[in-house]
Amino acid sequence: MTLTLGHFLLVSGLLFALGLAGVMLRRNIIVIFMCLEMMLNAANLSLVAFSRFRPPIDGMPDYNAQILVFFIITVAAAEVAVGLAIIVALFRAKQTVHVEDLNSLKF
Amino acid sequence: MIVPYALEISVVCVGIFLLMVDAFLKTDKTTIAWTGVVVLLAIFGLTFALGPMPKGVIPEAFYVLDPTALFFKRFLLLATVLTLILSIDYSPVYQKFVPAAVPQAGLGEFFTLPVFACAGMMFMVSANDFIMIFVALELVTITFYVLVASMRKNQGSLEAGVKYLILGALSTGFLVYGITWLYGITGYTSLDGIQSVLPRVPEQYQPSVLFGLGLVLVALGFKVAAVPFQFWVPDVYQGAPTPVTAYLSVASKAAGFVVLLRVLEPFVTTPTFQVKVFGILTILAAVTLILGNLAAMSQQNLKRLLAYSSIAHAGYLLVAVASLSAPGAKVAIGFYLGGYLLMTFLAFLVLLNVAKVSGGDDIRDFNGLGKRSPVLALALLISMLSLAGLPFTIGFLGKFFIFEAALASGQYVLVVLGAITVACGFYYYLKVVMAMYWQPPAPSATNIQVSPFGQFLIALLVLAIIIFGIFPQPILGALTHL
Numbered sequence: 177m178t179l180t181l182g183h184f185l186l187v188s189g190l191l192f193a194l195g196l197a198g199v200m201l202r203r204n205i206i207v208i209f210m211c212l213e214m215m216l217n218a219a220n221l222s223l224v225a226f227s228r229f230r231p232p233i234d235g236m237p238d239y240n241a242q243i244l245v246f247f248i249i250t251v252a253a254a255e256v257a258v259g260l261a262i263i264v265a266l267f268r269a270k271q272t273v274h275v276e277d278l279n280s281l282k283f
Numbered sequence: 284m285i286v287p288y289a290l291e292i293s294v295v296c297v298g299i300f301l302l303m304v305d306a307f308l309k310t311d312k313t314t315i316a317w318t319g320v321v322v323l324l325a326i327f328g329l330t331f332a333l334g335p336m337p338k339g340v341i342p343e344a345f346y347v348l349d350p351t352a353l354f355f356k357r358f359l360l361l362a363t364v365l366t367l368i369l370s371i372d373y374s375p376v377y378q379k380f381v382p383a384a385v386p387q388a389g390l391g392e393f394f395t396l397p398v399f400a401c402a403g404m405m406f407m408v409s410a411n412d413f414i415m416i417f418v419a420l421e422l423v424t425i426t427f428y429v430l431v432a433s434m435r436k437n438q439g440s441l442e443a444g445v446k447y448l449i450l451g452a453l454s455t456g457f458l459v460y461g462i463t464w465l466y467g468i469t470g471y472t473s474l475d476g477i478q479s480v481l482p483r484v485p486e487q488y489q490p491s492v493l494f495g496l497g498l499v500l501v502a503l504g505f506k507v508a509a510v511p512f513q514f515w516v517p518d519v520y521q522g523a524p525t526p527v528t529a530y531l532s533v534a535s536k537a538a539g540f541v542v543l544l545r546v547l548e549p550f551v552t553t554p555t556f557q558v559k560v561f562g563i564l565t566i567l568a569a570v571t572l573i574l575g576n577l578a579a580m581s582q583q584n585l586k587r588l589l590a591y592s593s594i595a596h597a598g599y600l601l602v603a604v605a606s607l608s609a610p611g612a613k614v615a616i617g618f619y620l621g622g623y624l625l626m627t628f629l630a631f632l633v634l635l636n637v638a639k640v641s642g643g644d645d646i647r648d649f650n651g652l653g654k655r656s657p658v659l660a661l662a663l664l665i666s667m668l669s670l671a672g673l674p675f676t677i678g679f680l681g682k683f684f685i686f687e688a689a690l691a692s693g694q695y696v697l698v699v700l701g702a703i704t705v706a707c708g709f710y711y712y713l714k715v716v717m718a719m720y721w722q723p724p725a726p727s728a729t730n731i732q733v734s735p736f737g738q739f740l741i742a743l744l745v746l747a748i749i750i751f752g753i754f755p756q757p758i759l760g761a762l763t764h765l
Binding site: 266278 | 425438518
């Protein structure tokens with residue numbers, strides 16, 4: 177059996193759906209944050225797959241999408257750095273990382 | 284004559300320079316903000332001396348300079364200047380909520396980060412490629428995570444920061460997955476490329492394109508606070524430091540709308556996708572109008588009220604986006620956002636000054652403001668009337684141009700809905716006015732003094748709201764010519 181574009185897209189779709197379900201259902205902010213990273217990596221996987229399976233132009237594959245993947249990885253790292261710092265600050269102030277306890281802003 | 288992208292590069296350099304100054308400055312940190320104000324105003328002046336794009340250095344596929352982009356670059360520079368001035372006013376409050384080993388710790392970053400966000404948003408309004416859009420958008424979003432959560436001893440600010448972080452990162456996930464599918468089907472990340480391929484997309488792949496576009500629209504819906512992606516707005520607006528709230532509601536929304544226009548352009552000009560895309564946009568506009576206005580009516584906190592009003596204004600702007608087939612729609616969006624900048628910053632300027640003395644931003648803290656500070660009360664009165672859309676203010680003309688475009692493109696349902704929700708708007712904006720002029724002040728309430736510079740700024744904004752409300756030509760001209 178050879179791997180086709182469909183297989184890659186299926187795995188990436190599953191990863192995205194799992195990540196989204198995790199964000200919706202889990203209650204721990206750290207786990208939610210991990211699920212968000214999973215969604216970004218789902219996009220990375222399908223970008224690389226789409227780029228790899230595109231017919232080459234003049235013998236060269238289309239690198240635009242693969243460049244975008246590098247940008248996504250870099251930005252995700254920046255987001256994690258800032259995000260974890262904010263979560264740590266929240267934990268120091270409230271001694272909790274559960275979404276149910278984020279309830280001081282209500283109308 | 285300078286090259287257009289020198290603007291963004293110089294804004295980034297200003298940001299880095301201010302951070303360096305912050306590291307070495309031992310005296311009053313507000314100098315940093317004042318330096319930022321002066322330099323950004325100088326860069327604003329440079330926008331009038333731009334040359335054409337040089338050929339070949341940075342391709343047009345990445346970076347465009349059209350009247351919309353240039354207008355919004357000026358808009359964003361002014362919004363950043365106003366934010367820095369508000370931040371200076373806000374710095375005593377800010378310092379109370381930041382753990383400080385040395386006096387004024389954290390203030391330098393608080394003054395510098397808006398400059399970086401400004402650079403990101405200036406790139407956003409010129410971005411013409413999904414790679415560029417993504418990177419610029421993330422520069423803005425990550426900066427805003429820090430700004431929103433920066434009052435680390437205030438639980439509201441931290442909570443708002445975490446909520447903004449989770450939902451912002453979620454929207455990023457949607458954005459990149461949407462870009463993936465658009466790239467997968469069309470083979471291009473640039474919007475020009477997508478436009479060239481779109482009419483030739485075979486029928487069996489059209490749902491995939493719509494799926495990708497839908498995910499991108501979800502992400503941009505988060506940015507511009509469209510229902511049903513608005514649930515972060517009230518909490519984040521209430522919890523964030525007041526200048527950041529103003530910046531978020533004006534600049535981030537405006538940049539989001541420009542990106543929305545650019546992304547939609549290939550799709551609304553392609554006959555096979557036109558009808559479906561306009562259908563989605565019409566529904567978005569209708570629910571945003573209804574929910575934003577209805578939810579605003581029961582609010583007791585002015586910051587939350589302005590948050591819901593910001594959702595409602597996104598609704599009016601989406602009416603114009605859903606009418607993009609009319610020639611005047613794009614100009615109407617630019618004009619509306621220009622007016623929104625003036626009214627919102629005026630409202631937040633008053634809110635900030637009142638909250639500093641009263642210690643809270645509930646509507647009841649504004650009781651008797653007409654007696655306590657006639658200047659502030661008059662300014663807030665004009666801002667509220669303009670937000671509601673009273674004639675002879677810029678808010679009225681903005682709504683007028685949008686409804687005109689909607690009528691021209693046959694969106695009659697949205698026009699009727701808009702007219703009804705404008706009436707709701709009068710109710711909740713006038714609630715604030717009533718508190719100021721008809722309610723007696725609380726016994727402990729003191730009179731409020733405004734600094735001479737603050738008074739000058741208030742007078743400037745009030746004059747601009749009224750003058751551009753009667754003579755809109757300068758703004759309309761800037762929107763149509765380079």
